[in-house]
Amino acid sequence: MRDPRRPAGGRRRSGSGVRRRIAAAVGALAVTAGLVAAGPPASAAGLTRVTGFGTNPGNLAMYGYVPDALPSGAPLVVALHGCTQSASDYYTHSGWPQLADRLGFAVVFPETSSANNATSCFNWFEPGDSVRGGGEALSIRQMVDKAVAQYGSDPRRVYVAGLSAGGGMTANLLAAYPDVFAGGSIAAGLPAHCAGSVSAAYTCMYGPPDRTPAQWGDLVRAAAPAGTASWPRVAIWQGTADTTVRPANASELRDQWTNVWGISPTPSRTVSLTGGTTLSVHDDASGRPAVEVYSVSGMAHGLPVDPGSGAGQCGSTGTYYLDTICSAHHTARLWGLDGDGGDPGTLPAPTGLTVTGTTDTSVTLRWNAVAGAESYQVHRGGTKVADTASTAHTDGGLATGTAYRYTVTAVDPAGRVGAASTAVTATTTGFTPTCHTASTYDHTVAQRAWASGGRAYARGSDEYLGLWNTFTVRTLKQTAPGHYVTGDC
Numbered sequence: 001m002r003d004p005r006r007p008a009g010g011r012r013r014s015g016s017g018v019r020r021r022i023a024a025a026v027g028a029l030a031v032t033a034g035l036v037a038a039g040p041p042a043s044a045a046g047l048t049r050v051t052g053f054g055t056n057p058g059n060l061a062m063y064g065y066v067p068d069a070l071p072s073g074a075p076l077v078v079a080l081h082g083c084t085q086s087a088s089d090y091y092t093h094s095g096w097p098q099l100a101d102r103l104g105f106a107v108v109f110p111e112t113s114s115a116n117n118a119t120s121c122f123n124w125f126e127p128g129d130s131v132r133g134g135g136e137a138l139s140i141r142q143m144v145d146k147a148v149a150q151y152g153s154d155p156r157r158v159y160v161a162g163l164s165a166g167g168g169m170t171a172n173l174l175a176a177y178p179d180v181f182a183g184g185s186i187a188a189g190l191p192a193h194c195a196g197s198v199s200a201a202y203t204c205m206y207g208p209p210d211r212t213p214a215q216w217g218d219l220v221r222a223a224a225p226a227g228t229a230s231w232p233r234v235a236i237w238q239g240t241a242d243t244t245v246r247p248a249n250a251s252e253l254r255d256q257w258t259n260v261w262g263i264s265p266t267p268s269r270t271v272s273l274t275g276g277t278t279l280s281v282h283d284d285a286s287g288r289p290a291v292e293v294y295s296v297s298g299m300a301h302g303l304p305v306d307p308g309s310g311a312g313q314c315g316s317t318g319t320y321y322l323d324t325i326c327s328a329h330h331t332a333r334l335w336g337l338d339g340d341g342g343d344p345g346t347l348p349a350p351t352g353l354t355v356t357g358t359t360d361t362s363v364t365l366r367w368n369a370v371a372g373a374e375s376y377q378v379h380r381g382g383t384k385v386a387d388t389a390s391t392a393h394t395d396g397g398l399a400t401g402t403a404y405r406y407t408v409t410a411v412d413p414a415g416r417v418g419a420a421s422t423a424v425t426a427t428t429t430g431f432t433p434t435c436h437t438a439s440t441y442d443h444t445v446a447q448r449a450w451a452s453g454g455r456a457y458a459r460g461s462d463e464y465l466g467l468w469n470t471f472t473v474r475t476l477k478q479t480a481p482g483h484y485v486t487g488d489c
Helices: 087-093 096-103 135-151 165-176 198-206 213-223 248-261 327-335 440-445
Strands: 048-050 061-065 076-080 106-111 158-163 183-187 233-239 269-273 277-283 289-296 303-305 321-323 354-358 363-366 375-380 383-388 392-395 403-411 417-420 424-427 434-439 449-452 455-458 464-467 473-480 483-486
Touching (some): 048 135, 061 096, 061 135, 096 106, 096 327, 135 158, 183 327, 233 327, 248 289, 289 327, 354 424, 363 424, 440 455, 440 464, 455 483
Parallel strands (some): 158 183, 183 233
Antiparallel strands (some): 048 061, 061 106, 375 383, 403 417
């Protein structure tokens, strides 16, 4: 396949200089799944075209959404659409505008076109478009600078999220610009720098290379500025029934970013969420989530949304916007945009947060009073679950044998929320063993096993299961949270 070079100055031009892709051999995500266009170029109410944002070597368009009366110093989110989609489509369905209104931040929606790629995919697989200082990556970096200047956004709180090809580009942006992006969200995407060509893109989509965590991490470290010591907090979203971007990519993404952070690829805890979603949390050295993996059971290729007006809901259904769970809400929580981990209020963090008791379905907490506090908020996994005037709370309706993370904040008489306490983890009692028969590949996708050097091992017990493929079938028995053994069930 011919790969025409850009003309001088880095801009695409028509004729032989246009970068085209044949649809039957598209070098980007989601095209084989038929990700169809869902609307005209961006023109939705509230979404505004922004021009003059730099040299724009990637030939992208910039659109922005700013809630009414947004104060200076608010966060900024960059949201990247998937193949054959547009900024307007992503604005309409992704849920980010709803979260922007609810939590108070601006959103930039970059848009590519068929002049860059025949199916309007971000060129995540092209080295010239996905490295620091070049192509589409630099255009998006210039959009950030424009938004900071025009909207008054806080340059310390800039985040990027993307679906499919946008997810692949998001991973590359996090690697290239860890000094720009404080966090990222990769939905149905690929590890950073998994591919450097169209053919390699297919390999990554359907069966990513089985690199070690250190090898994946080295790709990020090589792309980042020398001496980088601070890394973005990363959310990884993946449907277990995705046949376009295989679930193994989520496992490789987890290995890549936990290695970059220098933390274990084994979760600190797992949490069951709505929509058949399992959240695996990987904490940093301070106990704060650094990498989160959201596995949505039975979900095909697409972005998780949860239409509605509830506190945890957002988005609308459409082509490859799937009604499961509001991914934007949970991603914003990880980034601290909901107040848990964001800029603290005037009250100090409660001290002495302690787990005083657990049952099969409940956790009881106690903490020290804060002077000037009228009430307290209890957060489970970053989501508020209770308001109480007491310095103790029992959280009920929980799953047996499951670990939960809690923080507490104090609220002053004006309703302003103070800083979050140090987190504690509590595990409910009781556990019912379960058995799972599947291929060694599927066991790793479900995080019941892990793979290294083409071989699979049971998670927790590290028992050897055989070659890592779709043909070797084993039965695993879960005897405790995160612990599996081979056995006849």
